[in-house]
Amino acid sequence: MPPYAPTKWAGATALAVLLVQPAFAETQSVYYGNLTASAVVASPFDPGDNLFVDTFTTEHGSLSQTTTFTVNEQVEFNGLAGWIIDTANGTGPRLVGVNIDILDHWSNVVASDTFTGVLGGFAHSSFLGSLGPGTYTLVATGNAVRDASLDISLSFAPPVPEPATYAMLLGGFGVLAMLARRRR
Numbered sequence: 001m002p003p004y005a006p007t008k009w010a011g012a013t014a015l016a017v018l019l020v021q022p023a024f025a026e027t028q029s030v031y032y033g034n035l036t037a038s039a040v041v042a043s044p045f046d047p048g049d050n051l052f053v054d055t056f057t058t059e060h061g062s063l064s065q066t067t068t069f070t071v072n073e074q075v076e077f078n079g080l081a082g083w084i085i086d087t088a089n090g091t092g093p094r095l096v097g098v099n100i101d102i103l104d105h106w107s108n109v110v111a112s113d114t115f116t117g118v119l120g121g122f123a124h125s126s127f128l129g130s131l132g133p134g135t136y137t138l139v140a141t142g143n144a145v146r147d148a149s150l151d152i153s154l155s156f157a158p159p160v161p162e163p164a165t166y167a168m169l170l171g172g173f174g175v176l177a178m179l180a181r182r183r184r
Contacts, residue, residue: 025049030067035059035144037066044070047158053138055150063095063142063150070135075156077129081113081140083150088122095150098142100125105135130159 025048030039032055041051053067081100085093100113113125140150 027052028069029054032065035061035063035065035148041067041100043067044072045075045079045156046072047075047156048074049156051152051156052054053150055140055148057144058147060144062144063098063140063144063148065140067138068135069138071131071133071156074130074132074159076130076159077111077128077141077154077156079111079113079152079154080121080153081125081127081150083142083148084121085118085123087095094146094149095123096143096145098123098125098140098150100127100141100152101139102127102129102131103137103139107137110136128180131156151167 026043026046027050027129028041028043028045030041031053032039032053037055037181045051051067051069053065055063057063079100079102083095083098085095098113101109104110110131111127111129113127116126117126118124138152138154140152142150148168
């Protein structure tokens with residue numbers, strides 16, 4: 001048999017190699033102790049990686065934080081944010097008017113959070129979408145009435161394949177099955 005001829009196990013081996021790729025998720029964290037702050041995340045993100053932004057401050061006034069990050073390849077992302085609003089040891093909420101956006105390198109908003117509710121003394125919002133390779137900026141704004149805490153997390157995942165991709169995969173398996181049957 002010539003060296004380039006597929007064996008009966010070639011398709012199964014190729015599929016196993018694709019499905020058993022090790023996943024090395026990395027979480028990169030940014031910590032802010034001030035209302036006005038910015039940071040650049042040094043390492044780019046890949047599917048499976050996470051970004052966590054943690055803020056705790058005793059300052060009062062306008063919140064304006066920017067976190068710049070890079071994505072290596074097309075990803076889907078899921079973002080969650082939570083901030084303390086309870087009135088324990090104080091009067092009124094701690095952080096109000098919170099807005100979280102992701103901007104592309106031209107400063108266009110590519111995603112914005114949606115308020116999802118209050119649970120256990122925390123307000124929550126979420127956002128999701130798709131990002132192509134490139135540099136982005138996570139922007140958090142609001143107003144700290146008193147001591148404030150804000151946590152934002154972004155989880156990056158591989159893009160969901162289009163139906164045409166599944167059709168091509170099934171077609172390829174059909175061709176392999178037909179070739180295997182023909183050989184017999």
